[in-house]
Amino acid sequence: MADKLEQPSVQAPPEERKNPVLENIQQLGQTNTASAAESNIFCMTIIGQVEGHLVLPPQNKTTKYEHLIPQLVAAEQNPKIEGILIILNTVGGDVEAGLAIAEMIASVSKPTVTLVLGGGHSIGVPIAVSSNHSIIAETATMTIHPIRLNGLVIGVPQTFEYLDKMQERVIRFVTKHSKIAEEKFKELMFKTGELTRDVGTTVIGADAVKYGLIDQVGGIAEALAELNRRIEEKRGNDGGGLIQ
Amino acid sequence: MTLYTPIPLETVYEGMDDYRPQYMNIRLNGIDMQVEMINGVQAKIVRLFSSNPNDFLNQAYAPGAVIEFRPTLGG
Numbered sequence: 206m207a208d209k210l211e212q213p214s215v216q217a218p219p220e221e222r223k224n225p226v227l228e229n230i231q232q233l234g235q236t237n238t239a240s241a242a243e244s245n246i247f248c249m250t251i252i253g254q255v256e257g258h259l260v261l262p263p264q265n266k267t268t269k270y271e272h273l274i275p276q277l278v279a280a281e282q283n284p285k286i287e288g289i290l291i292i293l294n295t296v297g298g299d300v301e302a303g304l305a306i307a308e309m310i311a312s313v314s315k316p317t318v319t320l321v322l323g324g325g326h327s328i329g330v331p332i333a334v335s336s337n338h339s340i341i342a343e344t345a346t347m348t349i350h351p352i353r354l355n356g357l358v359i360g361v362p363q364t365f366e367y368l369d370k371m372q373e374r375v376i377r378f379v380t381k382h383s384k385i386a387e388e389k390f391k392e393l394m395f396k397t398g399e400l401t402r403d404v405g406t407t408v409i410g411a412d413a414v415k416y417g418l419i420d421q422v423g424g425i426a427e428a429l430a431e432l433n434r435r436i437e438e439k440r441g442n443d444g445g446g447l448i449q
Numbered sequence: 450m451t452l453y454t455p456i457p458l459e460t461v462y463e464g465m466d467d468y469r470p471q472y473m474n475i476r477l478n479g480i481d482m483q484v485e486m487i488n489g490v491q492a493k494i495v496r497l498f499s500s501n502p503n504d505f506l507n508q509a510y511a512p513g514a515v516i517e518f519r520p521t522l523g524g
Contacts, residue, residue, distance in 0.1 A: 371451060
């Protein structure tokens with residue numbers, strides 16, 4: 206659509222060449238912003254509720270899984286991206302959307318590291334363990350509890366067997382992608398007395414590592430060190446080694 | 450659809466009945482997307498329908514980004 210603007214009869218004064226440094230000082234309070242170099246690490250955050258099939262009311266902060274999944278496809282395809290860092294602070298959310306994200310992360314060929322900060326509750330547990338290496342901050346918590354069959358279940362009667370099957374999906378994924386034994390995970394899941402409104406356990410930082418759920422206690426430095434180490438290793442393996 | 454979260458469901462679903470977003474499907478710069486009208490001239494991107502994965506890396510089109518509708522002279 207072509208804009209047909211009439212030429213003004215008086216020529217407008219040419220735009221003054223703005224001094225970029227001056228503009229920076231005015232807008233940001235510093236002379237030079239660090240130029241964003243293109244990173245070889247793709248960083249993705251999973252926060253709030255993992256939103257699935259139902260749009261949640263606006264007081265919920267949500268992670269939209271339908272946006273994350275093509276992003277992971279793009280990251281997997283893009284030759285410039287060599288590693289993926291996933292930062293979690295989630296209260297859980299939709300089981301299927303969470304498992305979708307977890308399976309995507311698990312099936313990426315490039316090195317992945319997850320870092321759990323704050324919380325990695327419920328469906329955040331499979332997402333946290335889905336990477337090549339998982340790290341948890343010392344103060345972060347993960348609540349491990351059974352799935353409650355709530356919300357909409359289309360046309361399927363809510364029987365105990367169905368509930369059990371849904372739960373098995375999660376248990377199987379977590380035990381497959383971490384060092385925790387199935388009996389231990391189930392024991393944490395069905396423990397009574399710890400949570401006031403539910404059965405289950407709250408696992409904090411170092412305990413998660415102790416049970417074999419998470420690989421390491423640490424923070425951003427450890428996460429990046431591990432990711433860079435794995436990227437180097439992959440480069441070395443793919444490169445074919447030194448020519449002797 | 451099962452919500453697996455320690456947050457009590459009455460808190461999560463609060464206001465669900467009153468939440469009636471006005472969705473619209475538009476095409477912006479060749480990308481199909483779903484937007485939610487915030488007011489008469491602004492809309493917030495809800496999600497993209499693109500089949501090109503690189504569109505999802507573009508922060509300008511991330512969910513939550515606000516776009517403005519501006520009138521242009523017809524041609």
